[in-house]
Amino acid sequence: MENVVIIGSGCAGWTAAIYTARANLKPLLVTGAQPGGLLTTTTVVENFPGFSKGVDGNTLMMEMQEQAVRFGAQVQYMSVVERVDFSRRPFTLTVDGRELPAKSVIIATGAGHRRLGVRGEGELENKGVTYCATCDGALPIFRDQPLTVIGGGDSACEEANYLTRFGSVVYMIHRRDRLRASRVMTERTLANPKIKPVWDTVVEGVLDVCQDKVTGVKIRNVKTGEGSTLACAGVFVAIGHEPNTRLFKGVIDMDETGFIIPVKGARTNVEGVFVAGDCADSAYRQAITAAGAGCMAGIEAERWLAGRE
Numbered sequence: 659m660e661n662v663v664i665i666g667s668g669c670a671g672w673t674a675a676i677y678t679a680r681a682n683l684k685p686l687l688v689t690g691a692q693p694g695g696l697l698t699t700t701t702v703v704e705n706f707p708g709f710s711k712g713v714d715g716n717t718l719m720m721e722m723q724e725q726a727v728r729f730g731a732q733v734q735y736m737s738v739v740e741r742v743d744f745s746r747r748p749f750t751l752t753v754d755g756r757e758l759p760a761k762s763v764i765i766a767t768g769a770g771h772r773r774l775g776v777r778g779e780g781e782l783e784n785k786g787v788t789y790c791a792t793c794d795g796a797l798p799i800f801r802d803q804p805l806t807v808i809g810g811g812d813s814a815c816e817e818a819n820y821l822t823r824f825g826s827v828v829y830m831i832h833r834r835d836r837l838r839a840s841r842v843m844t845e846r847t848l849a850n851p852k853i854k855p856v857w858d859t860v861v862e863g864v865l866d867v868c869q870d871k872v873t874g875v876k877i878r879n880v881k882t883g884e885g886s887t888l889a890c891a892g893v894f895v896a897i898g899h900e901p902n903t904r905l906f907k908g909v910i911d912m913d914e915t916g917f918i919i920p921v922k923g924a925r926t927n928v929e930g931v932f933v934a935g936d937c938a939d940s941a942y943r944q945a946i947t948a949a950g951a952g953c954m955a956g957i958e959a960e961r962w963l964a965g966r967e
C-alpha cells in the first residue's frame with residue numbers, strides 16, 4: 659500500500675515528490691512515457707529563479723529527480739498509469755498492467771502543446787520551431803530575425819508581444835480574420851508596430867528540412883486559395899494546449915477543455931486525490947508555477963494523511 663502515488667514527472671510531480679518524501683511518506687512517482695515532462699523538450703530555461711545563467715531543461719528535471727530520490731522518493735520509470743479507480747479508498751491504480759493500491763494520489767500529468775501536424779514541424783522542433791516564446795524567444799538564432807507566431811488566442815498574442823523584444827518583425831499567422839484573444843490583448847497586439855498580422859491564412863509546411871533549420875513557412879490564404887512562402891527564422895506555435903487528463907474524465911471535475919478544476923488550492927472533488935501543475939492550469943503554465951503547485955499538493959496530501967491517522 660503506497661501512502662502517495664504521484665502521476666507525472668514534470669516540475670509539479672517532482673516538487674510534490676520532494677515535499678512528500680521529506681515528510682517521510684516514501685511517495686511513489688510514476689513518470690509516464692515522457693519522463694521530465696514538457697521542460698525536456700526545450701533547451702535553456704532562463705526564467706526559473708535561482709539559475710542566473712539559465713539551466714538546461716533536462717538538467718533541471720534530473721536535479722529535481724535526484725533531490726526527490728535523495729529524500730526517499732521511489733520512482734517507477736517510464737511507467738504509465740492506465741486506469742484509476744477512485745470510487746473507494748484505498749484507491750487502485752493500474753500501472754503497466756499491475757494493480758497498485760494507494761492511500762492518496764497527486765495528479766501531475768501536465769499538458770501537451772497542440773501541434774500543427776504539418777511537414778517540417780517535427781523535424782525542425784528546437785531548430786527554430788518552438789512552442790514556448792518565454793522559454794526560447796531570447797535564443798541567439800532569433801535575434802533581429804523575422805519570426806512567426808501561429809494562432810489567434812491569448813497565448814499567441816502574448817508570445818507575439820514578447821517576441822517583439824527579439825525579432826526584427828513578428829508575423830502573426832491566423833486562420834481567421836480576427837483574433838479570439840481577450841479585448842485588451844487584441845488591442846495591445848494590433849497596436850504593436852512590430853507585429854504584422856497575416857489573416858485568413860494557414861501554415862502548410864515549415865521550411866527547410868534539408869538545411870536543418872527554419873528558413874520560412876509555406877502558407878495558404880484560405881479565402882483566395884493562394885499559396886506563398888514567408889521567410890522567417892523562428893516558428894512559434896501557439897494554438898493551444900491539451901491537458902493530459904483523459905484518464906480522469908467523468909471522475910475528477912474538469913472544465914470543458916479538460917483542465918482539472920482545483921478545489922481550495924490543490925484538492926479535487928475526490929477526497930484524497932490532489933492535483934498540481936499544467937493539467938489544472940490554463941492560465942500560467944510556467945515551470946515555476948507548476949513547481950509551486952506541486953509543493954501545495956505535497957503539503958495538502960501530507961496534512962490529509964496525517965489527519966486520518
Ligand code: NAP
Pocket residue numbers: 772773774808809810811812813814816833834837838840896897898899940941
Ligand atoms: P485558445 O484560446 O484555444 O486559442 C488557440 C488559437 O489557435 C485560436 O486562435 C485557434 O483558432 C488557433 N488554432 C487552434 N488549432 C489550430 C490549428 N490546428 N491550426 C491553426 N490554428 C489553430 O488557446 P490559448 O491562446 O492557448 O489560450 C487558452 C486559454 O488560456 C484561454 O482561455 C486564454 O484566455 C487563456 N490564456 C490567458 C492568458 C492571459 O490572460 N494572459 C494568456 C494565455 C492564455 P480559432 O480562433 O480559429 O479557433
